[in-house]
Amino acid sequence: MPSSSFAGSFSTPKLNVAIDTGNPLLNVTVDGFLKIGTVAAIKSLAEDAYYIIKGVEEDVHGRCLLGFVCAVLHRTVAGLYVGMEYGMERVRGTRDWKNAMLGGALTGALISAATNKDKDKIVIDAIAGGAIATASLFINYLI
Known part of the structure; x- marks a missing residue:
């Protein structure tokens, strides 16, 4: 009786981008801003693609604009949070x-x-x- 098997592994691609501003707090803030903002932008693009495919085209422009605004807000909140967390670490002297x-x-x-x-x-x-x-x-x- 024929049989088959699968051997292998799956891994997610990793991309590390380092931006050195010369200030550790600013470095961590920019890093968080970029990472979380990228996730938010991809999420809004995926949602927009779904609505386009489903034929809901009457308000695509409004959705794209809303997705962009949400991505910017997510980045702002993420950058603020990362900066605050890093600031707490520096002030308290512990992680x-x-x-x-x-x-x-x-x-x-x-x-x-x-x-x-x-x-x-x-x-x-x-x-x-x-x-x-x-x-x-x-x-x-x-x-």
Whole structure:
């Protein structure tokens, strides 16, 4: 009886781009900005391709513009978060999960304060930012 088998391995391609600005904080911020922004841009392009293929063409221009704006916002938030986390690491003199929590909380508070004036909402967004950053760090350690 004929049989077949598959032997091999799959690996994802890796691309490392290093931009040296001469400042470690700025280097980490730019790196996070580029990586997360690239993911956001690819996500919006994939969504736009889906809608074009499905024949929803009436508002493709609006979707493309929205995708671009979302990619820029994701990059801004990512750069701010990475800078805050790195700043916490430098101020505290240690590298642990608390830097992610504090960096996420400060990022959430700053972005919330820039978009609204409700103090309760700013505190809630700071808590959410800290929780999301801490959870993502723990998930990153598990993977």
